Amino acid sequence: MIKNFEQLTSLEIDTLREIGSIGTGNAATALSQMLGKEVRITMPEVRIMGYNEAIEWIGGPEAVTAGVLVKMSGDVGGIMLSVQKLELINFILETMLDQGIQSYEELQELQQSALIEVGNIMISAFVTALSGLAGININLTVPAFAVDMQGAILTVPMAEYGGMSDYLMTIGGNFVCNGQEIPSHLLLSPDLRSLDFLLRKLGVSDG
Amino acid sequence: MAEQKLTVGIADMKMLQGEGILVTYALGSCIGLCFHDQRLRLGALLHIMLPLNMEAGRTHPLKYADTGIKETLKAMEARGASRSRMTVKIAGGAKMFEIAGGSGLGNIGQRNIESVHAILKRENIRLLAEDVGGKVARTLLFDVGSGQGCIRSYGQKDIIF
Numbered sequence: 001m002i003k004n005f006e007q008l009t010s011l012e013i014d015t016l017r018e019i020g021s022i023g024t025g026n027a028a029t030a031l032s033q034m035l036g037k038e039v040r041i042t043m044p045e046v047r048i049m050g051y052n053e054a055i056e057w058i059g060g061p062e063a064v065t066a067g068v069l070v071k072m073s074g075d076v077g078g079i080m081l082s083v084q085k086l087e088l089i090n091f092i093l094e095t096m097l098d099q100g101i102q103s104y105e106e107l108q109e110l111q112q113s114a115l116i117e118v119g120n121i122m123i124s125a126f127v128t129a130l131s132g133l134a135g136i137n138i139n140l141t142v143p144a145f146a147v148d149m150q151g152a153i154l155t156v157p158m159a160e161y162g163g164m165s166d167y168l169m170t171i172g173g174n175f176v177c178n179g180q181e182i183p184s185h186l187l188l189s190p191d192l193r194s195l196d197f198l199l200r201k202l203g204v205s206d207g
Numbered sequence: 208m209a210e211q212k213l214t215v216g217i218a219d220m221k222m223l224q225g226e227g228i229l230v231t232y233a234l235g236s237c238i239g240l241c242f243h244d245q246r247l248r249l250g251a252l253l254h255i256m257l258p259l260n261m262e263a264g265r266t267h268p269l270k271y272a273d274t275g276i277k278e279t280l281k282a283m284e285a286r287g288a289s290r291s292r293m294t295v296k297i298a299g300g301a302k303m304f305e306i307a308g309g310s311g312l313g314n315i316g317q318r319n320i321e322s323v324h325a326i327l328k329r330e331n332i333r334l335l336a337e338d339v340g341g342k343v344a345r346t347l348l349f350d351v352g353s354g355q356g357c358i359r360s361y362g363q364k365d366i367i368f
Binding site: 051052055061062064067069071141142144145146147149150151152153155156158159160162163 | 361
């Protein structure tokens with residue numbers, strides 16, 4: 001049984017990276033189909049970070065971003081978060097609605113719905129890949145949306161599992177849209193018990 | 208001399224005396240607590256994440272409202288602060304995401320607020336002002352000389368308290 005994230009072996013980390021790769025690959029395909037544009041992914045990352053380190057990694061606490069959040073339950077519990085910065089938002093909005101935005105204040109209900117939908121489709125594609133791979137069932141909540149300081153958005157998964165760990169694990173990757181790299185964070189934060197279960201299901205943990 | 212400014216991270220606490228600014232960024236469901244002893248011009252800013260410390264052998268007391276407040280009081284008292292003079296202002300405890308179908312997720316902020324209230328009462332510390340709940344993130348600045356706090360939120364006017 002894994003007690004904390006630091007105990008993960010390199011084989012386990014590799015497996016999680018593979019999950020990240022397949023998951024974000026699926027999400028990129030879904031995004032590509034939805035927008036009718038080419039979308040690929042860069043090398044996915046698995047990161048285990050302290051709270052303050054995680055906030056620096058995402059680009060500082062006060063920068064404003066949009067976040068689409070879905071909670072997972074069933075065989076694996078956790079949170080999936082699509083952190084959408086302005087570049088990704090504009091790529092989505094210009095393709096879907098023919099008009100981008102200069103700042104987050106301009107987001108109207110229609111644009112928000114588009115972003116939620118895209119976030120939800122990417123998250124669902126990721127989770128479908130994950131559950132297919134491990135042969136498990138995962139239920140998802142309806143997506144929730146917020147535009148605010150990204151530090152506060154990122155503390156949602158931290159606080160949810162803060163009673164179990166001092167670290168946040170994220171699996172995710174950037175998208176390359178039409179040959180241009182667009183910073184994007186599609187994050188999966190599983191709870192520790194689920195992570196253990198998942199690794200055993202995939203046959204890489206003997207615990 | 209340039210004014211001193213210290214940043215308080217998550218599950219962290221810092222103390223200053225005389226003058227200077229303590230700041231903690233992007234409080235979501237977390238709560239920032241500004242402890243102040245006016246006579247000593249001594250101030251501490253604590254950033255907690257969860258309501259109660261229920262784990263054995265953990266090394267992060269400042270992550271939790273109960274153990275975080277205790278540690279901060281201990282540090283303030285070690286510098287000569289007195290509980291009868293001490294005041295506290297708090298900010299945070301927001302609900303960042305509205306998840307349909309409930310679940311405990313969005314309620315951490317509310318639980319943090321309730322826990323902080325209960326612990327301050329139990330420790331006999333006067334709660335002077337608060338700006339809690341809602342659904343916006345807050346950056347909290349605390350001037351240890353005057354005891355004044357300032358809350359910065361996205362798309363809103365600053366609140367001085």
